Amino acid sequence: MYPYPSGPAHQGHVRNYTFGDLIVRHKKMLGYNVLSPIGFDSFGLPAENAAIKTGIHPRIFTDERIAELKKSLISIGAVYDWRREIKSHDPDYIRWNQVIFLAFLKAGIAYKNKAPVNWCPGCQTVLANEQVTSEGTCERSGDVVVKRNLDQWFFRITDYAEELLGDLENLDWPERVKTMQRNWIGRSEGAEFDLQVKDHPGLTLKVFSTRPDTMFGMTFAVMAPEHPLVDILTVPEQRQEVDALLEQVASESEIERQSTEGTSRKRGAFTGSYVINPFTSLEVPLYIADYVLMTYGTGAIMAVPAEDQRDWDFATAYNLPIIRTVAPPQDFQGEAYSGDGPKINSAWLNGLNIAESKIAALDWLEENKVGTRKVNYRLRDWLVSRQRFWGCPIPVIYCDKCGIVPVPEEDLPVLAPDDVEFLPTGESPLKANNEFMDTICPTCQKPAKRESDTMDTFVDSSWYFLRFCDPWYEQGPINPLEAQQWMPVDQYIGGIEHAILHLLYARFYTKALSDLGFTSPEIREPFKRLFTQGMIRLGGTKMSKSKGNLVDPAGYIETVGADALRLFHLFVGPPADDVDWTDQTNEVIEGCSRFLSRLWRLGVGDFNRANFESRSKAETDLETEKATHRLIKKVSQDYDRWSYNTAVASLMEHVNLLYKYAQEGALQSIFDQGVDAVILLAAPMVPHVTAELWQRRHDQDVHLQRWPSFDPELARQTRVTLVAQINAKLRDRFEVDADISDQEAINIVMSSSKIQNILGDKQPKRIIAKAPKLVNIVI
RNA sequence: GCCCGGGUGGUGGAACGGUAGACACGGAGGCCUCAAAAGCCUUUGCUCUUAUGGGCGUGCGGGUUCAAAUCCCGCCCCGGGCACCA
Numbered sequence: 001m002y003p004y005p006s007g008p009a010h011q012g013h014v015r016n017y018t019f020g021d022l023i024v025r026h027k028k029m030l031g032y033n034v035l036s037p038i039g040f041d042s043f044g045l046p047a048e049n050a051a052i053k054t055g056i057h058p059r060i061f062t063d064e065r066i067a068e069l070k071k072s073l074i075s076i077g078a079v080y081d082w083r084r085e086i087k088s089h090d091p092d093y094i095r096w097n098q099v100i101f102l103a104f105l106k107a108g109i110a111y112k113n114k115a116p117v118n119w120c121p122g123c124q125t126v127l128a129n130e131q132v133t134s135e136g137t138c139e140r141s142g143d144v145v146v147k148r149n150l151d152q153w154f155f156r157i158t159d160y161a162e163e164l165l166g167d168l169e170n171l172d173w174p175e176r177v178k179t180m181q182r183n184w185i186g187r188s189e190g191a192e193f194d195l196q197v198k199d200h201p202g203l204t205l206k207v208f209s210t211r212p213d214t215m216f217g218m219t220f221a222v223m224a225p226e227h228p229l230v231d232i233l234t235v236p237e238q239r240q241e242v243d244a245l246l247e248q249v250a251s252e253s254e255i256e257r258q259s260t261e262g263t264s265r266k267r268g269a270f271t272g273s274y275v276i277n278p279f280t281s282l283e284v285p286l287y288i289a290d291y292v293l294m295t296y297g298t299g300a301i302m303a304v305p306a307e308d309q310r311d312w313d314f315a316t317a318y319n320l321p322i323i324r325t326v327a328p329p330q331d332f333q334g335e336a337y338s339g340d341g342p343k344i345n346s347a348w349l350n351g352l353n354i355a356e357s358k359i360a361a362l363d364w365l366e367e368n369k370v371g372t373r374k375v376n377y378r379l380r381d382w383l384v385s386r387q388r389f390w391g392c393p394i395p396v397i398y399c400d401k402c403g404i405v406p407v408p409e410e411d412l413p414v415l416a417p418d419d420v421e422f423l424p425t426g427e428s429p430l431k432a433n434n435e436f437m438d439t440i441c442p443t444c445q446k447p448a449k450r451e452s453d454t455m456d457t458f459v460d461s462s463w464y465f466l467r468f469c470d471p472w473y474e475q476g477p478i479n480p481l482e483a484q485q486w487m488p489v490d491q492y493i494g495g496i497e498h499a500i501l502h503l504l505y506a507r508f509y510t511k512a513l514s515d516l517g518f519t520s521p522e523i524r525e526p527f528k529r530l531f532t533q534g535m536i537r538l539g540g541t542k543m544s545k546s547k548g549n550l551v552d553p554a555g556y557i558e559t560v561g562a563d564a565l566r567l568f569h570l571f572v573g574p575p576a577d578d579v580d581w582t583d584q585t586n587e588v589i590e591g592c593s594r595f596l597s598r599l600w601r602l603g604v605g606d607f608n609r610a611n612f613e614s615r616s617k618a619e620t621d622l623e624t625e626k627a628t629h630r631l632i633k634k635v636s637q638d639y640d641r642w643s644y645n646t647a648v649a650s651l652m653e654h655v656n657l658l659y660k661y662a663q664e665g666a667l668q669s670i671f672d673q674g675v676d677a678v679i680l681l682a683a684p685m686v687p688h689v690t691a692e693l694w695q696r697r698h699d700q701d702v703h704l705q706r707w708p709s710f711d712p713e714l715a716r717q718t719r720v721t722l723v724a725q726i727n728a729k730l731r732d733r734f735e736v737d738a739d740i741s742d743q744e745a746i747n748i749v750m751s752s753s754k755i756q757n758i759l760g761d762k763q764p765k766r767i768i769a770k771a772p773k774l775v776n777i778v779i
Numbered sequence: 780g781c782c783c784g785g786g787u788g789g790u791g792g793a794a795c796g797g798u799a800g801a802c803a804c805g806g807a808g809g810c811c812u813c814a815a816a817a818g819c820c821u822u823u824g825c826u827c828u829u830a831u832g833g834g835c836g837u838g839c840g841g842g843u844u845c846a847a848a849u850c851c852c853g854c855c856c857c858g859g860g861c862a863c864c865a
Binding site for chain 1 (some may be wrong): 780781783793794798803858860862863865
């Protein structure tokens with residue numbers, strides 16, 4: 001993934017880019033044409049915050065951090081096509097970013113809207129929903145986010161909700177990430193229908209429900225406090241009560257309002273109005289309550305307390321009737337029952353189960369023109385404008401006469417000026433810069449103002465991988481032919497923290513850009529395979545710069561070398577697992593370094609060689625040769641299944657075996673074959689030491705060699721351990737030929753005196769033979 | 780509450796129906812050395828036993844199977860995601 005340049009690489013970078021580099025080198029050895037680009041997600045708050053603190057321009061600050069990160073990426077030995085390097089703050093990248101924005105604007109994907117949005121007081125800017133944690137805090141700064149009613153830019157990601165959800169199916173991604181995205185999109189199927197308001201002829205209240213089958217149990221209805229009909233439907237006698245509620249709700253932060261503790265504490269007020277149940281034509285009271293959200297569905301619901309716990313809580317608090325429409329099981333202990341069961345108290349639905357009655361209810365609503373089937377999503381449009389300086393300027397102009405006018409493409413990029421003052425004002429420093437702000441309307445040539453907001457930096461990282469395909473392309477942001485050649489990305493690697501944010505935005509961008517013709521129609525997904533590596537923890541928390549608990553890789557690179565550090569990250573456990581950095585970690589890294597030293601000595605012939613003259617092929621020679629072929633087979637498989645820790649273990653085992661072989665007297669050719677195999681198989685993991693060894697041994701570049709192949713016949717185990725069990729308990733073992741039959745295996749086992757002693761005069765009830773590995777005698 | 784992961788020696792982890800603990804760290808002992816470092820070798824799940832050998836062991840309780848760390852059912856604990864989303 002596109003790294004944010006925060007300075008020298010940390011252990012998380014080392015881990016991530018070791019996996020990436022290993023795959024690149026491995027695939028190259030296998031003969032693939034590999035594109036391995038890198039760039040820097042170089043817009044963002046840290047640089048601007050530093051500017052506020054120190055007065056250093058964010059560009060200077062950022063360029064320094066990029067140089068540091070680049071240096072450490074090179075020092076860990078990662079290979080990249082640096083010619084394709086991209087930086088978000090490059091004028092060229094800004095230009096194409098803005099071209100895409102204007103295309104989105106033209107297509108209606110980008111729009112401006114006044115809405116209650118998330119404001120982070122710490123970052124002094126608005127945030128997208130995805131950037132607010134479930135605790136209601138900013139995912140970056142941790143500050144409590146507040147709601148503000150502001151005019152902001154959005155991208156219509158919700159138009160893609162269905163496709164974003166459906167296409168997850170075919171992605172080779174971790175199930176966990178797919179589930180998170182599914183949850184986030186939050187699809188629910190149901191009905192949207194109208195409730196007639198009593199004494200207001202022609203006036204209806206639109207509600208959404210996933211359970212129209214429970215309509216006979218509707219005993220009241222609820223509107224969100226922000227619902228536009230609140231004012232009209234509140235009768236004078238209830239005005240005071242309603243106003244009090246509205247006031248209280250308005251004064252509370254989102255967190256207080258949605259506090260988990262208050263789940264059962266429902267607050268509401270009666271409007272004095274009634275709505276009509278379309279199934280029964282009976283009237284039910286209409287309430288206002290803060291547990292109904294204006295931002296989801298229609299902002300109003302039919303309340304069925306018997307089958308919805310929230311409605312139950314409200315009903316009991318306000319003494320409203322409860323009518324069950326699904327018979328709960330005999331032993332049901334709870335309150336609201338949302339499980340399946342036969343319908344009751346539901347007239348023509350009685351006796352049906354939920355699925356059947358749902359269909360019947362939906363059909364009724366549609367036939368009687370009361371409502372329609374409807375799908376709702378939890379996903380909201382992506383808020384992309386930010387009140388910050390260090391980001392890509394949004395390329396529009398505000399004209400009193402012409403309204404919002406896009407900056408003509410030939411005038412792009414719109415670049416921020418350098419002479420600005422960095423103050424924590426809550427508005428972009430651009431706004432105070434008249435030279436930037438004052439412009440002329442491209443349409444009517446009258447004085448006009450520029451947009452001062454910049455784009456969310458997640459915009460920059462939503463399409464960089466498409467630019468990588470041809471970063472030199474001048475006719476547009478993306479070269480469609482090159483994109484056709486390289487996309488989608490075959491293997492994408494990153495941290496789980498992007499499960500929703502970057503990975504959802506990038507998917508949306510890919511689909512939108514395809515729809516707008518920037519890429520060919522079949523490119524609908526950016527990343528075919530995704531791998532999320534585990535995070536590195538120190539003292540129970542994620543190791544990160546902001547937590548201040550970094551263990552700098554540079555020290556290790558200086559003492560034990562980049563190879564030992566890379567090897568540690570591969571050996572410590574499965575790539576997906578978290579790594580705990582403990583007191584023992586240094587010793588494990590030492591161990592990795594020790595292994596490399598052993599390999600080195602083996603490779604340069606610096607070890608105890610007992611009998612190294614050529615001699616006739618003894619049995620150990622053949623055994624060693626076979627072991628080498630098995631090693632190639634095993635390690636190749638391990639690479640394919642991302643099991644690098646076991647691949648390293650196998651390499652260690654083989655090095656140990658070769659030492660033993662050398663001490664016992666070896667045949668030079670077979671010994672060399674074994675050493676060369678280890679070097680080749682380890683080359684993608686530890687590129688430096690293997691390159692030097694290969695150079696000395698063969699005067700060639702190990703990284704240009706072909707991946708070693710094995711002879712299946714030689715890789716085959718010929719002698720294996722046969723296990724003898726009595727009642728599944730291990731009693732004896734034998735070394736046997738791998739190709740013995742079941743009967744031969746039984747004969748061998750039965751001829752064992754050990755087995756015979758245990759058996760005594762008991763007759764086996766049954767004998768299970770799985771030649772050549774196991775015989776189990778049941779007595 | 781719902782949805783994902785995950786619980787294996789002193790530690791990281793292997794094995795993913797068929798020898799539990801590969802490989803490594805740490806520990807113990809030894810070789811080399813005047814000494815140390817480095818290196819090399821042996822040993823190392825727990826437990827009973829002088830020993831040959833036996834018993835117990837993969838979070839807990841059941842089940843399926845000749846055979847379960849692995850499959851099924853029910854719990855417990857840890858990590859993560861979503862959560863008043865109708």
